[in-house]
Amino acid sequence: MRISPKKYEFVCVLIVWIMVASACDTVSNYETLSFFFDGVPKQDSTIIKLDSIKFNQNAQKALIASQLVSHSHKPFSNRECAKCHQSSFSNKLNKEINDLCFDCHTELVKDSLFVHGPVASGYCFKCHEPHSSTNKRLLLKVDQNLCYECHLKTEISINVAHKEIQDTVCWVCHNPHSYSKQYFLKN
Numbered sequence: 001m002r003i004s005p006k007k008y009e010f011v012c013v014l015i016v017w018i019m020v021a022s023a024c025d026t027v028s029n030y031e032t033l034s035f036f037f038d039g040v041p042k043q044d045s046t047i048i049k050l051d052s053i054k055f056n057q058n059a060q061k062a063l064i065a066s067q068l069v070s071h072s073h074k075p076f077s078n079r080e081c082a083k084c085h086q087s088s089f090s091n092k093l094n095k096e097i098n099d100l101c102f103d104c105h106t107e108l109v110k111d112s113l114f115v116h117g118p119v120a121s122g123y124c125f126k127c128h129e130p131h132s133s134t135n136k137r138l139l140l141k142v143d144q145n146l147c148y149e150c151h152l153k154t155e156i157s158i159n160v161a162h163k164e165i166q167d168t169v170c171w172v173c174h175n176p177h178s179y180s181k182q183y184f185l186k187n
């Protein structure tokens with residue numbers, strides 16, 4: 001069978017087109033960009049641009065907010081963003097959020113007989129902000145409500161040990177993370 005020159009030309013153009021298209025099609029473009037920026041929507045270049053701007057604005061806001069509050073996390077104020085994020089330009093985390101904090105805070109559960117449930121499972125973010133806070137120790141809340149987020153007030157108040165505590169914060173008596181004594185009691 002003989003291929004006419006016209007057909008031959010068409011096939012050539014088609015092959016070249018496929019090569020170019022697969023080298024820089026929107027899908028691989030998406031994969032490259034979504035590696036750097038979170039939530040990049042598929043195959044829409046205009047939205048991709050807007051999204052990267054949104055990340056920069058969020059990062060900027062986070063930095064400004066940290067300057068307004070009195071307590072900043074050291075790796076955040078040192079701008080070591082990549083210690084927790086995939087890069088300094090991405091809000092995607094390095095690893096699962098519940099593995100993140102143990103990279104540096106191994107001392108919290110070391111040699112402890114009793115470890116608090118949310119600490120053991122790395123749910124630090126249930127009590128702490130990762131960047132900065134108006135509260136000391138980067139706490140989400142500074143009163144008993146921090147603990148009542150998970151423990152029922154009705155159940156806690158039944159225990160005679162809690163009869164007189166009134167507004168005393170729970171961590172006056174309990175270590176919030178872990179301890180060598182049952183119930184992480186300090187005394």
Ligand code: HEC
Nearest residue numbers: 058059062073075076079080081083084085091097130131
């Ligand atoms: C100690 C770890 C840590 C460091 C250091 C850190 N981050 Fe984060 N960042 C987090 C965690 C955890 C989240 C929350 C992610 C989630 O909720 O899914 C987050 C979320 C974000 C977000 C999403 C919006 C928001 O505020 O929740 C932005 C933007 C961000 N970080 C920017 C930064 C920048 C910029 C830096 C460096 C100046 C930085 N981060 C340093 C842990 C960190």
Ligand code: HEC
Nearest residue numbers: 071074075083100101103104124125128129130136137138
């Ligand atoms: C890259 C290392 C690193 C990672 C990862 C890290 N931290 Fe820290 N963190 C530090 C350093 C350094 C300090 C300051 C220690 C000091 O001043 O003695 C600190 C201090 C803290 C403090 C005490 C702040 C204060 O005001 O006393 C808290 C709370 C804290 N980190 C929570 C977290 C949580 C929650 C995570 C996970 C989201 C986390 N850290 C991940 C390095 C890290």
Ligand code: HEC
Nearest residue numbers: 101102105108118119122123124126127128137171176177
């Ligand atoms: C149930 C709430 C809760 C959880 C979960 C929690 N923390 Fe804390 N954390 C606290 C409280 C409350 C304090 C303040 C203790 C004080 O001031 O006596 C604190 C203090 C700290 C401090 C300051 C130094 C110290 O030991 O007092 C660091 C660092 C810290 N937390 C890191 C972490 C990390 C990392 C995780 C996760 C592995 C975590 N926390 C999980 C409640 C919690």
Ligand code: HEC
Nearest residue numbers: 116117118123126146147149150151170171174176183184
């Ligand atoms: C994110 C949820 C969460 C928060 C917030 C939380 N706890 Fe817990 N706590 C648990 C879980 C889960 C257990 C393990 C289940 C159990 O034994 O009841 C636990 C167990 C305990 C125990 C041991 C109970 C036992 O029977 O052995 C004490 C004491 C305790 N928590 C105190 C606190 C204090 C104090 C705070 C506030 C600083 C607090 N918890 C905040 C989830 C939480």
Ligand code: HEC
Nearest residue numbers: 144147151155156159161162165168169170172173174183
């Ligand atoms: C004055 C010190 C003190 C304060 C403040 C305190 N506790 Fe306790 N807590 C104790 C003692 C002591 C025990 C052990 C009681 C026992 O052996 O039954 C205990 C036991 C517990 C237990 C395990 C037994 C149970 O009742 O489930 C939990 C959970 C607990 N406390 C949570 C809290 C929370 C949440 C707060 C804050 C609202 C708090 N505690 C405040 C002293 C205190």
